[in-house]
Amino acid sequence: MTTEPRPLALPTDDSGPDWLDWVARRGDDELARCRARVDELKASRPTEAIDRLRLWNDAQIALSNAAAVGSFFAEVHPDKGVRERAETVAQEVQKLDTDLGLDPELYAVFAALDAAGLDPAADRLLERTLRDFRRSGVDRDETTRARLRELSEKGLLLSQDFSKNIRENVRSIRVRPERLGGMPQDWIDAHPADDDGLVTVTTDYPDVVPFRTFARDATARRELVTQFLTIGWPxxxxxxxxxxxxxxxxxxxxxxxxxxxxxxxxxxxxxxxxxxxxxxxxxxxxxxxxxxxxxxxxxxxxxxxxxxxxxxxxxxxxxxxxxxxxxxAVDAQRVRTYFPFESVRRGLLEVTGRLFGLDWTPVTDAPTWHPEVATYDVGFRGRRVGRIHLDLHPRDGKYKHAAQFDLVRGVRGVQLPEGVLVCNFNRGLMEHDEVVTLFHEFGHLVHHVIGGDQEWVRFSGVATEWDFVEAPSQMLEEWAWDADVLATFARNAEGETIPAELVAAMRRADDFGxxxxxxxxxxxxxxxxxxxxxxxxxxxxxxxxxxxxxxxxxxxxxxxxxxxxxxxxxxxxxxYTYMWSLVIAKDMFSAFDRENLYDPEIAGAYRDKVLAPGGRRDAADLVEDFLGRPYTFDAYAAWLAE
Structure with a gap:
């Protein structure tokens, strides 16, 4: 009897020392496991191609686990020491990954394999692995390989510096309360004046987005936008x-x-x-x-x-x-009264659960890195298929934008897909644009989980070509614009459902610009x-x-x-991939019945043909399988011309 994989065991105490030890051990253990599998692969030289690919898969699982710890916790953990230790893990991962890609002996193992008898997924894995080696420079001379190794390590350090400079360079302006005319009252209430009688407005999204949208004081708007556009400089x-x-x-x-x-x-x-x-x-x-x-x-x-x-x-x-x-006839300040954060989060789970046939079960005792993180087990047809974490509010030292991060990449029978949604939303009322963003980013999380039932970690989750990965998320945005969908969760403080005529006006207004x-x-x-x-x-x-x-x-x-x-x-x-993906998203959405966005046959076909395969097939083939034809610019051009 096969034992169902369990979610990742995170530290039960959110204190820095426990997390520091856990991040270090998780990184070190997975890197050691990767090295051991590679050594075994090179030493034993199994005769069957499938056996070598399985050993390589084990090595890649371990490497991806270490990479997830390094890249994710370096961006979000509240403790600076943990973030810095995670950065070190990421550096060690990059070094090992580079070393493997430039290892002629390891390359020779795969170059000698006979692909005869491999199923399509294994054959694709072998082809992609050989391509990776070539693109790493394994066939270059020793001097060139050494330089490529230096460049890879330097590139990661620079990337970490770039991200850190953005993450830690929160800027602000200070204004007198009378300069806050036009701002929503709940925002004003959350920004009391300090001892000097001034209100601080930061460049974090919960401040800068509403301020540049509603603040009547043109000088104050310009001051804040200027600060926002100089984050990280010089x-x-x-x-x-x-x-x-x-x-x-x-x-x-x-x-x-x-x-x-x-x-x-x-x-x-x-x-x-x-x-x-x-x-x-x-x-x-x-x-x-x-x-x-x-x-x-x-x-x-x-x-x-x-x-x-x-x-x-x-x-x-x-x-x-x-x-x-x-x-x-669309007042964003009226619109936002229908979108309290907790209602939106609950509605998002209900909408996506119904659409994709998923169950989101809260795990209230799950250990996390911050008290505001919400954890859910993901069920599909009575079986747990993954776990997600929602980290949706800003704090010091946290990643400043919106993104989905891998915590664990799913591998069938080995480990459950586990992903994290990282955003920076208000805890109170949300702008509708923020609701759309939440749907968008959640689309990546759904893709990560549904596409996480794979034999080969290389194809797990959001593993398609990079200029396709935004398309499923952009398409999910459409559900945040549908009156019937919004009516299931968009209600104001009086319990009134957002009117359909207001949603229609919102759609018309969204076309503007x-x-x-x-x-x-x-x-x-x-x-x-x-x-x-x-x-x-x-x-x-x-x-x-x-x-x-x-x-x-x-x-x-x-x-x-x-x-x-x-x-x-x-x-x-x-x-460019955002717009390239949007072209495809508009085309895929054309297959849905706009009068019934929950049509189970269409939604199920989309889930099974586009999301579930992960990276096992080329994106163009996934889309063609779903649409019954190659994708075109027609739907996008028609939308743009409306």
Whole structure:
């Protein structure tokens, strides 16, 4: 009888010393297990290809376990000592992973394998493993391999510095209470004046998002937005230059014209130059819509400031909100009264449980790293298939954005998939945009769990091409816009359900600005691509040039947005993937019945054909299997043109 894998045993005490010991032991033990399996693989040389792949799988499971501990707890643990120890684990993981990829003896083990008789998943694993070795540079001379090893280790240290500089550089402004006109009352109540009679407004999301949206004081808005757009500066300017230099040299040593060419090789897009072509295509598609809606914003700004000739990021969110309220009959301050945080979290679980056939069972006695973390066991057809943790509120030293992190990658019969959702939401009322973000990020968590029933850890969870991983999450956003779905949990303090006509107006209002939002996304994509392809001495000057070409909004003097644009590190040259994924998400959503988003046949087919395979097949094949045809731009273009 097979014993069901159990969730990861975390420390029962959230004190620093217990966690410090646990993180160190988890990292050291898993790294030692990985090394032992690799030594066994090289020494025993099993004759059957499947046996060698299984030994390699065991080694990769151990390595991924150590990697998850290092990368996750370095970003979220409340204790700085634990975060720093986790960073050390991540460095050790990177070093071992690099050493394995550059080991000619280990490569020879796989190069000699006969793939005859392997099933499709095992054959794909062997092909991907050999490709990984080649892309690591195992076939280069000893001097080149040594340099590649140095670059890999340096790159990780730089990435950690980049992230730390963002995480620890919270900025703020201090204003008198009378300058808070327009802010929601619950926000004002949560921000009392200090002994000097001033209110502190930080660059953390629960402050900066509502402030730039609702605060009537234009000077205060500009002060805060300027602080927000200079997080990590000047330190990260030099860190970025070094990151780009490491990647340029790495790509060159491996025989690629640029880092973008190297990176795109394993994505749906295929080649670096196609990224630039895609960016220009979306830029052209969105030009008319962007110009039309920007003109509306500028006209509304000029009613307050007749001498204004342009509008920039310090005013866009505020005037977009005014346009939606005055011209499109949507008041975001009214909307947010229907979205208390606890109701939204509960509703999210109910919606996704019904859609995917999952059960979310609270585990109230589960040990975690912080008291606000909520833990749930995930059930499917009467069986526990995973565990999730929701860490959704801001605190000092915590990751500042929204993301899903792996804690354990699922392997059938070995370990349950376990994931964490990390966000920075208010504990009270939520903006609807935040609700959409929560649905989006939860989509990654669902993918991690549903795709976590795999024999090979390489294909577990969100293991598809990187320019597809956002598509399932972007598609799940659609459920946060449906009146019938929202009616199941969106209620105000009086218990009134959000009116369907308000949701319809919200959808119409959301269409406003999608053209200039697309252009902004293309500016971000062009920035991430260009800085990895073209060397420049002045990152801010180059950012300004690209903003002028791709965004419809001008640069704000004195800002250095690149220094806190975390995706420049994590996504590298591939930030285009958000829009690429959106194209596919819109196409996949076209298969659903908008009158019944819970249709079990369609939802089940999507779950089983797109999410459950993990990385066992190419993303294009998963989508074609679900849609019954290859994906197209048609649904996206139609949405953009509406």
């Amino acid at each position: 330190a990260n300017d030099q860190v970025l230059q070094e990151i780009f230099a490491v990647r340029r040299e790495t790509a060159s040593l491996l025989g690629y014209a640029s880092w973008a060419d190297y990176d795109a090789e394993v994505k749906m897009i295929g080649k670096g130059t196609a990224i630039a072509e895609f960016i220009d295509r979306i830029t052209d598609l969105s030009a008319d819509s962007a110009a039309r809606d920007k003109a509306v914003l500028l006209e509304r700004l000029q009613r307050d400031r007749p001498d204004a000739t342009d509008i920039d990021g310090a005013d866009v969110a505020y005037y977009a909100e005014l346009v939606r309220k005055e011209q499109l 999608k053209g200039y939002d697309a252009r902004t996304q293309m500016f971000y994509a062009a920035l991430s691509y260009d800085l990895h392809v073209n060397e420049t001495d002045d990152l801010t000057a180059r950012l300004t040039e690209l903003m002028r070409r791709y965004s419809v909004f001008p640069y704000i003097e004195g800002t250095h947005m690149q220094c806190h644009f975390g995706h420049l590190d994590g996504y590298g040259s591939g930030y």
